[in-house]
Amino acid sequence: MNPALLGLVTILAGVGGCLLYFWGSNQFLDKVIFPATGPQAGRNINRANMVRPWLFLFPAIFALGLYLAYPVFETLRLSFTDRDQGGAFVGLANYNQMVAEPKFWEALRNNLLWLIVVPAASTAFGLLAAQLTDRIKWGSIAKSLIFMPMAISFVGAGVIFKLIYEARPADQSQIGVLNAVWLNFDGGIGSFLFLQAVPALMLLAFGAIVAYVGWIFIRPIAESRQNGGGAGFVPLRLFVGGAALYLVYLSLTSLVGVFTFDYPYGEPQTWLTIPFWNSFLLMVVLIWIQTGFAMVILSAALRGIPEETVEAAIVDGANPFQIFFKIKVPQIMGTIVVVWTTITITVLKVFDIVFAMTNGQWETQVLANYMFDKLFRANDWGVGSAAAIVIMIMVSPILVWNVYNARKEMK
Amino acid sequence: MDNIAGSKSSLGWVVNICVVLLVALWVFPTFGLLVSSFRTADQIVGSGWWASMFPSEQTERYRASDPDENRIQRGDMFVVEGNFFEENNASGDIQSWGTSSRAVDAYQAGDVADLGDGETFSIDAEGNYVWSGNDEQISGRGQRAFVTAVSPPEFTTENYVNIMTSGNDTDNMAKAFFNTLTVTIPATIIPIVVAAFAAYALAWMDFPGRAILIACVVGLLVVPLQLALIPLLKLHVGVGIGKGYLGVWLAHTGFGLPLAIYLLRNYMVGLPRDIIENAKVDGATDFQIFTKIILPLSFPALASFAIFQFLWTWNDLLVAKVFLIDSTGQTTVMTDQIVNLLGTRGGNWEILATAAFVSIAVPLAVFFAMQKYLVRGLLAGSVK
Numbered sequence: 001m002n003p004a005l006l007g008l009v010t011i012l013a014g015v016g017g018c019l020l021y022f023w024g025s026n027q028f029l030d031k032v033i034f035p036a037t038g039p040q041a042g043r044n045i046n047r048a049n050m051v052r053p054w055l056f057l058f059p060a061i062f063a064l065g066l067y068l069a070y071p072v073f074e075t076l077r078l079s080f081t082d083r084d085q086g087g088a089f090v091g092l093a094n095y096n097q098m099v100a101e102p103k104f105w106e107a108l109r110n111n112l113l114w115l116i117v118v119p120a121a122s123t124a125f126g127l128l129a130a131q132l133t134d135r136i137k138w139g140s141i142a143k144s145l146i147f148m149p150m151a152i153s154f155v156g157a158g159v160i161f162k163l164i165y166e167a168r169p170a171d172q173s174q175i176g177v178l179n180a181v182w183l184n185f186d187g188g189i190g191s192f193l194f195l196q197a198v199p200a201l202m203l204l205a206f207g208a209i210v211a212y213v214g215w216i217f218i219r220p221i222a223e224s225r226q227n228g229g230g231a232g233f234v235p236l237r238l239f240v241g242g243a244a245l246y247l248v249y250l251s252l253t254s255l256v257g258v259f260t261f262d263y264p265y266g267e268p269q270t271w272l273t274i275p276f277w278n279s280f281l282l283m284v285v286l287i288w289i290q291t292g293f294a295m296v297i298l299s300a301a302l303r304g305i306p307e308e309t310v311e312a313a314i315v316d317g318a319n320p321f322q323i324f325f326k327i328k329v330p331q332i333m334g335t336i337v338v339v340w341t342t343i344t345i346t347v348l349k350v351f352d353i354v355f356a357m358t359n360g361q362w363e364t365q366v367l368a369n370y371m372f373d374k375l376f377r378a379n380d381w382g383v384g385s386a387a388a389i390v391i392m393i394m395v396s397p398i399l400v401w402n403v404y405n406a407r408k409e410m411k
Numbered sequence: 412m413d414n415i416a417g418s419k420s421s422l423g424w425v426v427n428i429c430v431v432l433l434v435a436l437w438v439f440p441t442f443g444l445l446v447s448s449f450r451t452a453d454q455i456v457g458s459g460w461w462a463s464m465f466p467s468e469q470t471e472r473y474r475a476s477d478p479d480e481n482r483i484q485r486g487d488m489f490v491v492e493g494n495f496f497e498e499n500n501a502s503g504d505i506q507s508w509g510t511s512s513r514a515v516d517a518y519q520a521g522d523v524a525d526l527g528d529g530e531t532f533s534i535d536a537e538g539n540y541v542w543s544g545n546d547e548q549i550s551g552r553g554q555r556a557f558v559t560a561v562s563p564p565e566f567t568t569e570n571y572v573n574i575m576t577s578g579n580d581t582d583n584m585a586k587a588f589f590n591t592l593t594v595t596i597p598a599t600i601i602p603i604v605v606a607a608f609a610a611y612a613l614a615w616m617d618f619p620g621r622a623i624l625i626a627c628v629v630g631l632l633v634v635p636l637q638l639a640l641i642p643l644l645k646l647h648v649g650v651g652i653g654k655g656y657l658g659v660w661l662a663h664t665g666f667g668l669p670l671a672i673y674l675l676r677n678y679m680v681g682l683p684r685d686i687i688e689n690a691k692v693d694g695a696t697d698f699q700i701f702t703k704i705i706l707p708l709s710f711p712a713l714a715s716f717a718i719f720q721f722l723w724t725w726n727d728l729l730v731a732k733v734f735l736i737d738s739t740g741q742t743t744v745m746t747d748q749i750v751n752l753l754g755t756r757g758g759n760w761e762i763l764a765t766a767a768f769v770s771i772a773v774p775l776a777v778f779f780a781m782q783k784y785l786v787r788g789l790l791a792g793s794v795k
Contacts, residue, residue, distance in 0.1 A: 006593075006656055014660075026698045052697055060609030060668055061624075067639060067665020068631045068647075074642035125433075132430050136423075142430050143784055146437045151778035152771050153726030153744040157562040159753065159767035160440045163447065163760060168456075174644040175459050175760070177443065228479055288437065291790065300790050349635050352728045356750050371637055372729070381641050388638045399633050408631040410622060 018059065025055045072392065079385035094382035104387070106363055107370040110279050111394075114350065114366065117280070119343040121287045122313055123336060126294025130302055131324060133295075143299065147292035154289070154352030161285045162357060167273040179268045199258050207251035214244025275363040282364055285353050290346065294339045300336035302328060341398050348394055367391050441771075447764040449566040455760045457746065466561045468506070470515055473499055475532075475553035476540050482549050488529075489549035495558060496538035502787045503560030505536045515557035520648070526554075570765040584769050587748040591725060591770070593656060594735065594744060598724045599717055600665035605664065606671030607713070611701050613672065614679035615687060625676070631669040640733050647734065655742065659735040666730065676717075677791050678712035679705060715788025718781050722774050745770040 029051055034044035082090045098104050129146050133139035149157065166176030174180040184193040218241040221234060272278045293300055314328045329336070351368035358364045360373065367387055375383035446460045454463060473495040482489040496502050504555045507516035510524060510532060518524050520536040530544035532554055542554050577583045612618075613625055639662075682705065706713075724730075727779050728746040735742050743751075749766050756762050778785065 003681055010657070010660060011600055012414035014597060015604050018604040023698065025697065030696070034730045049697075052620065053612045053616040053621075053794075056608045056616070056697075056701075057624070059605045060672060063605060063665045064628070064631060064668055067643060067662065068636075068669065069627075070633050071639035071642040072634060075638045078641060129430075132426050132433070135426055136430055139430075142434045144779070145434050147782070147786075148441070148778065149437065150777065150785075151722055152441070153728070153746055153774070155728055155749050156726070156771045157440075157769045159749060159763055160444045162753070163443060163460075163764065164440055166760075172456070173458050175455060176440075177459065177461070180459050180461075211734040286441065290438070296786050296789055314683070328626075345633050349637065351637075352746070355728070356753060365522070368635075368637055375641060376733070385641060388640075391635050391637055395633055395635055399630050402628050402633060403630045407622070407626055410625065 021059065022056070022317050026052065028034055029055065059292075069217065075385045075388050075392075078381055079389050081382055083379070083381045090382070094386040098383050103360075103365055103370060107365040107367045107387075108390075109366045110363075110365060111348070114283055114286075114347045115280055115344060118286050118290065118347045119340045120296050121283075122290035122343050123298075123339050125291040126296075127298050127329075127336070129291065129295040130299035131328075134299060135352075143295065146295055149289045150292045154285070155356045157285050158353055158356035161281075161288075162272075165281060167268045167270040170266075170268055174268055176389065178271060183271060185263070185265065191263070191265065193261060196258055200255055203251045203255045203258065207248045207255075209252070210244045210247045214241045214248070217241050217244070236326075272364075273362045274356055278358065278362055278366050280306065282353055282357055285357070286347065286350060290343050294343065297339050298332065298335060301332040305331050324403055341377050341401070345395060345398060348391055367394075415559055425615065437620075442627050444764050444768060444771075446566075447760055448768045449568065450761065451567055451569065452759065454565070455764075463564055463566075466563050468559060468561050469503070470557060470559045471499070471501065472512075473558055475540060475556065477553055478542075478549045478551065485543075487545070488543050488545055490541060490543040491549060491553070492539070492541050494538045495534070495556070501538075501560070501562075503538075503562035505534060505538060505558055505560045508534050508556055508558045510554065510556055512557060516559055532556070536755070551587045557681060567775065570761050571769070574762060574765045574769065584745060584748060584766050587743050588769060589744045590742055591744045591746075594663070594731065595721060595724045596660055597660045598667070599720045601660065602664045602667040602671050602720060603713060603717060606668055606675055606716070607706065607709070610672050610675035610679055611667075611697075611705055613676045615705075616697065628669050628672050628676075632673060634669075636666050636730070640729075644733060654735060654737045656735065659731060661728075662730050662734045663720075663724050665725070667716075670719065671716050674710050674716050674788060674791055675709060676710055695745055711784060711787060714781065714784040718777060718785050719788055721777060725770075725774055 029048050035049040036049075037042075038044075079094055080089055080091060082088055082093065127145070133142045133146075136142070152160070163175070164177045165179075166174075167179050168174055168176070174183060185195060217237045221237055271281055309327055310323060310329065313323050318327070349368055350366060351372060354360055354364055354366050354369045355372065360366070360369045367390060371384050371387035371391070374380045374387060378384075443460050446463060447455055450460065450463055455696075458467065464653070475491055476493050476498060478489070478491050481493070482491050484490075505520045507519055509515040509517035510526065511517070518534075520534060523531050523533040525531055528544075528548065529689060530548040532540065532542050534540045538558075538560075540556065542549065574583070575585045575588075593649075613621060613628075643662060643665075647653060647661075652658045652661070671734065686704060686708075687700055690704055695703070726746065728744075728750065731744045731747060736747055745766075749763070749770060751761075752763055752766055
């Protein structure tokens with residue numbers, strides 16, 4: 001059958017079938033099983049009303065169970081079996097095999113990098129865009145243009161950015177913007193400013209922010225020592241503090257690297273094949289897409305801030321930066337966290353960008369693409385399922401947190 | 412803060428410049444692809460797309476037509492006349508020219524060059540040239556000329572025609588376009604119907620276990636669909652659906668349901684209780700309340716979800732690759748087609764850019780037309 005015709009039939013059958021089911025089952029309930037007439041009319045109505053919610057819910061519960069809940073458990077089971085041995089139980093063999101593969105660690109390392117960079121950058125840019133566009137006349141047009149990449153597929157965005165990263169031999173004219181800009185650097189004062197001074201400042205700023213966040217987490221412990229009181233979540237605080245220390249160390253060593261690195265001026269670069277940095281070039285694609293999302297939500301939150309708090313701050317003589325960081329940001333912290341976690345989930349599932357742009361070559365592998373590789377190229381369902389479970393484990397803290405919050409809100 | 416008396420920000424112009432820069436940075440990549448899709452293959456490899464926005468200056472070497480065949484006698488002189496642009500299929504506006512490679516801009520358009528012994532050569536701005544001299548001078552090969560011409564920006568829709576009508580299976584986007592449409596429409600409509608009923612039950616009907624069900628939906632919102640791939644593929648093959656449209660519709664329906672239920676429930680809970688209670692008092696059944704009152708009132712939420720699901724299914728690659736595209740390649744969707752093109756046609760940017768833009772155009776149109784609902788859905792959908 002022609003697919004378009006099949007589609008039409010499916011729409012009619014699907015929608016018609018659903019409506020028929022809902023209507024028919026309600027009729028059946030009211031007229032046949034528990035008719036609202038005769039000696040037991042009252043009891044029957046009550047009974048019918050007890051059953052009815054489940055009639056309304058049944059198709060959804062069935063589909064959710066079959067398409068989302070059941071696969072979680074089935075994947076967990078598959079991760080303990082081996083397809084070649086006819087699905088025999090092999091314990092943790094798949095996990096052992098996966099952990100022994102360098103590609104897996106590469107994917108995990110890259111995923112962690114993505115997890116740090118993409119949500120942070122998207123939220124920061126989103127906040128910046130929200131704050132700036134709220135204050136100008138043509139703000140709504142600016143917003144919709146920054147929001148636009150949301151509608152573009154990851155694959156389409158991949159093509160867009162591949163054109164930007166395109167490299168051609170040195171004797172031909174460059175058609176990729178990045179190389180065209182790159183060839184303008186020649187090691188002079190401009191190159192020093194843009195390629196050494198600016199990155200150094202950014203690294204310093206990053207280090208300072210991380211150190212500050214780490215200190216916020218550690219401070220209660222130090223204070224509780226002095227006061228004799230207790231600080232909650234000590235292991236978490238120590239963990240964050242340690243991670244912050246490590247990141248500060250990393251940014252300081254990179255700072256040295258920025259000044260000692262020998263830039264290959266005048267040579268067009270195939271950007272996507274430069275290990276480590278190419279991951280960041282892929283992240284740019286996702287940041288470009290997600291910033292609009294962050295901006296829309298944060299801008300709504302910024303508008304929800306009571307005017308009085310801002311006015312009071314102005315009366316007290318606060319400057320615009322103080323108003324932003326000390327009055328506004330603390331009040332929308334909850335929304336920032338929501339945006340951050342939502343983008344985190346997107347990052348964990350990121351597949352299309354890597355698949356379309358590098359397919360995991362040149363050390364850009366991520367977990368979702370690693371899993372796809374295992375499932376459909378190596379046909380190894382055991383290891384593929386194990387990788388899927390790793391993704392699930394990384395998502396689950398957010399899952400628990402979301403459910404906890406949703407329940408709190410309903411009460 | 413502009414609305415607060417006495418605090419007119421002095422940073423106004425800084426803010427405006429910052430926003431202009433930010434917007435430019437965000438639009439620039441897409442714009443580059445759009446411009447590239449309207450350029451020919453030669454133009455794309457010849458210069459960066461940003462150069463195509465301005466008139467381009469090019470120096471070409473032309474040769475006057477063969478004097479032995481084309482010369483005309485005028486008095487005791489022989490003359491060859493012609494037009495470089497017509498003879499060489501070029502166009503432009505000539506600025507300067509020269510007869511030697513060492514001085515290509517020796518003359519302005521309209522100047523007459525004295526080549527010695529009465530031999531002259533002249534070119535005007537439109538490319539018309541006049542070469543005159545005596546019998547001996549106007550013979551042999553045509554006179555060389557180096558012409559620097561400015562051509563206006565030039566764009567073509569040829570790429571789009573090519574890609575939609577190409578006989579080559581790997582290049583043709585028309586089929587993939589219709590396949591994507593075939594996937595998208597049922598996969599958008601069916602989950603709405605299923606979710607709307609469930610959302611009504613979760614919002615307005617009282618039954619034990621309701622809170623747990625809502626919590627489950629919130630939890631399922633973030634379950635990565637990667638987990639569902641193998642078990643569901645096995646299931647589809649097991650029950651005989653195999654790889655095909657039915658499978659991909661069902662999969663998209665399943666994956667879209669948590670968001671649909673969540674969005675619709677949040678919206679329906681906010682509807683005024685009085686309307687529903689009045690209807691109940693008047694003897695309406697739940698089914699009637701739902702179809703006659705709730706569904707029409709929930710239109711904004713339905714539209715929000717429909718846009719989300721549409722964008723998501725249109726842009727999806729993973730689900731289509733797993734549940735739809737078989738080895739015959741007859742059911743390929745646009746995203747998959749583009750990934751294939753990236754592999755086989757990595758350097759042919761005129762094809763890649765056009766193919767990508769064909770797939771981007773529809774979601775962009777939907778985005779700009781229905782942005783209001785999209786924003787509303789986003790605000791309702793992010794767990795507060």
